[in-house]
Amino acid sequence: MKRLTHLIAVLLSTATGPVLAESRQVDRTYTVLCAKVACGKLGVGESARRQVADYSYRNNGRGPDQSEVILLGADGAWISYQTDGVSTYGARIDDEFKAQDGVARWRSAVDRGERAGAAADLVYLPVQPTPAATALLAKTLLQRPGRKAAALPVGQVSLERMQALKPAGATFEVALYAIEGLDLEPVYLWLREDDQSLFAQVSPGWGGTLLQGFEAEVDRLGEVQKAAQRARLERLAQTLPQVLPGLTVIEGVRWFDAEAAVVRGPSDVYLYEGRIAAVVKPGSIGNAGPSQRISGQGRTLLPGLVDMHAHLEPGALLLDLAAGVTAVRDVGNSNADLAELRGRIDRGELLGPRVAANGFIEGKSPFSSQADFVPDNLPDALAAIDWYAAHGYRQLKLYNSIRPEWVKPMVAHARALGLRTGGHVPAFMTARQAVEAGFDELHHINQVTLNFLVGKGDDTRTLLRFNLPGDKAADLKLNDRRTQDFLALLRRKGTVVDPTMVAFEAQYTQRQGLPNPSYAMVAANLPAVVQRGLLAAEVDLDDAKARRWGASWRVMMDLLRRMHAAGIPLVAGTDATPGFAMHREMELYVQAGIPAAQALKIATWNGAKHSDRLAEIGSISVGKRADLVLVDGDPVADIRAVRRVSLVLQAQGSQNRALSPAALYESMGILPFVPAAEILK
Known part of the structure; x- marks a missing residue:
């Protein structure tokens, strides 16, 4: 099971090998859970201006081994970051950052560069941070105006506090935070309220990294986190779809006959009550009175x-x-x-x-x-x-x-x-x-x-x-x-x-x-x-x-x-x-x-x-659900046209709905690839 999102990479797929050459003091130990089974550990040592971490787990016959050192200035800004080790599939991890004399310099396996600027105004984003580094990033953002900062090498990150609770058996409370700017959706983690240190980072259903002694809290934390994710997605579910009442026709469109693997048409394709109602020659139904019309000119309709x-x-x-x-x-x-x-x-x-x-x-x-x-x-x-x-x-x-x-x-x-x-x-x-x-x-x-x-x-x-x-x-x-x-x-x-x-x-x-x-x-x-x-x-x-x-x-x-x-x-x-x-x-x-x-x-x-x-x-067959994709161009002539999705149609019960891929992508910070197809009333 390859999981390529940043959240899982941060949670369960960072990696490393040899410990950085220095002594280690472990102040806190975290258990890595794969599902609900302990599969590794994160050890974190801290002083007022220094954090070290060693991170390792094994699941599904693979996993990382990582060492990390972060040095902080008197104002809490990162002035040095270093990590090394071996990643989940064997790639070497080697990432360094230093802020000195008003210049920030970084070198990783994928890039290197420098930029003028005060460390207090910037934050560095490692290519593969441990959960401890992600938590320290959140703690740093808590000290910044508006809880946001420009990021190196690119981007901007911000922090939002979501909800607090008291873990069973704890003398302290913890709060859920969401970091925007690390991925296509927020990255979530839990910090202690008393010292803003890492308490847990959870991937609901898959596991997480939790402060030792609190492993039993993984489901409770996951439920709260899922609720935060759901609330965001529920808002989008109310605003992004366009309901298509009554009859909808896609006019003069090429369409892909999936069973025969050929393009047919042009045809008029009628949709009604969540189903494909008719596929006919253009203009052959004269008195249908559709509520919506969508032009198929220059486009291909796919299942x-x-x-x-x-x-x-x-x-x-x-x-x-x-x-x-x-x-x-x-x-x-x-x-x-x-x-x-x-x-x-x-x-x-x-x-x-x-x-x-x-x-x-x-x-x-x-x-x-x-x-x-x-x-x-x-x-x-x-x-x-x-x-x-x-x-x-x-x-x-x-x-x-x-x-x-x-x-x-x-x-x-x-x-x-x-x-x-x-x-x-x-x-x-x-x-x-x-x-x-x-x-x-x-x-x-x-x-x-x-x-x-x-x-x-x-x-x-x-x-x-x-x-x-x-x-x-x-x-x-x-x-x-x-x-x-x-x-x-x-x-x-x-x-x-x-x-x-x-x-x-x-x-x-x-x-x-x-x-x-x-x-x-x-x-x-x-x-x-x-x-x-x-x-x-x-x-x-x-x-x-x-x-x-x-x-x-x-x-x-x-x-x-x-x-x-x-x-x-x-x-x-x-x-x-x-x-x-x-x-x-x-x-x-x-x-x-x-x-x-x-x-x-x-x-x-x-x-x-x-x-x-x-x-x-x-397939595009009469009576089947109206789950359809309208693409600009002809993917049979050039398969790359499948990327030019201009409209997605999806049945919800007996209702037809249209989704704009451009709007969907924009909700995730992705630039649209083609404009959405226009729906005419």
């Missing part, structure tokens, strides 16, 4: 896009809709949190895509990804399947630490209850063995590629599942009998593959300090601080490794092309930044040699079909 590999959180909702992603499949989350979020979307309290959920099951091991169900034996694993079946789930996702001997009985039990099974290939199995044991679906291109690379004893619960394809895939000969036999097996079994190419593109190709290739085409529209974060690579690639891993990436792209050519059903999932990643996923399919029309079918029809929603969404 709403379906992201088949999401880990949904509130911050993803508007990003998905702005990009035309009107449906997602969540493949691993807090079951309770997802059910709540899904319910609020269905009731219209929040704007968001339609949600289908997979039931996530992980085996217990030192490398486990913590989740609701982490069984240590087969009976408990089967009981988890029972729970998911009883709660209406249609598919399971099995994860890395599921024991190979459990797979066949788990699949059989799931099928008896009407559930399909897919996910990661459990460690010490190959993808072929997983399919032969009954897997209906495989996730991630690296997991498929590992089929040809893993040896006996290779433990893919670790970073090996990423590094082995990078190191060795370049040597694969995909026209050999072994590859042909494996692809024939997938075709014969009807095994679905969710390759999530965009989740791996940067990992195998990005050099430190260079643009992330998955988002380079949209970076200029993003807030400057987010642009800077996109320059940080997950892996350090020197010249030799870059050549090697780049060649391996090209082999994985070729494997994708061969799977499509062999007739293996593909679905478009991202496991990356919502919305933008879906567009890039389709672009990568086209780069690999899949025709653009087929890429669009994969992202619409296939997604609806393989998430059991084809009766309602996935």
